[in-house]
Amino acid sequence: MSIRHGLLALLEGGPRYGSRLRTEFEARTCGTWPLNIGQVYTTLGRLERDGMVAQDGEDEGGRALYTLTRAGREELRAWFGRPVERASPPRDELAIKLALAVTAPGVDVREVVETQRRHASQALHEHVRQRAQALADSPGHPDELARLLVLEQLICHAEAEIRWLDHCEARVLRLTVTERAEE
Structure with missing residues (x-):
């Protein structure tokens, strides 16, 4: 920032x-x-x-x-x-956590994913509620437009995080099924 x-x-x-x-x-x-x-x-x-x-x-x-x-x-x-550079993405604690959880003994990666998904879903609902309130307050004012843009960015990020977590869970399940089939 x-x-x-x-x-x-x-x-x-x-x-x-x-x-x-x-x-x-x-x-x-x-x-x-x-x-x-x-x-x-x-x-x-x-x-x-x-x-x-x-x-x-x-x-x-x-x-x-x-x-x-x-x-x-x-x-x-x-x-x-100028465009905002995306060449070196910031460290993402969630991505690091999941990458390390996959190889950590005794960690249920699916539970880590589900815990985060619940958290992201709650955040998404709160952002959507705040957006509805902002739209009701005064949608034409520039300060409200600024607020709406930030809220909509937060909504998109929460939605993307949930989609990514769904993808992670599917990948972990496929790996688990493959490992069991090989046993």
Whole structure:
């Protein structure tokens, strides 16, 4: 996740202080990727060092306001214009767990799969419920559209995880049947 670019995108809307950036980021992403306030200020410091943002006075509460610079706008436009690289996928704890469970003595891989499938199904139902609520709240507002996009991504991921778990279970069953036939 690019916190750097997320903050630049939020600053496109005008000057903001750090905790407001954090709040807006979490609101637009449904709290799916919470930010530590230290991350926000560290990132703002780096963006300022790199000439992407500048401090622009203080608000009435004495908090430093940050504004987007021309270089920040150019970097933001370039980021929006680039695809997100998929060349090196992030580590996936579930894939690692299943890969190791297959060879671990005494582990019932089918039970590991079923436990995860129940968890993914519960998450899917919750995301679908949240999407229905978002659609009922105010479907035409840009903030709600942002929320819907994140929720729909979560729904697609949960559905894909369930399909993959079904595939894993079928593969384990085929292997078990083959091993029994060879005995």
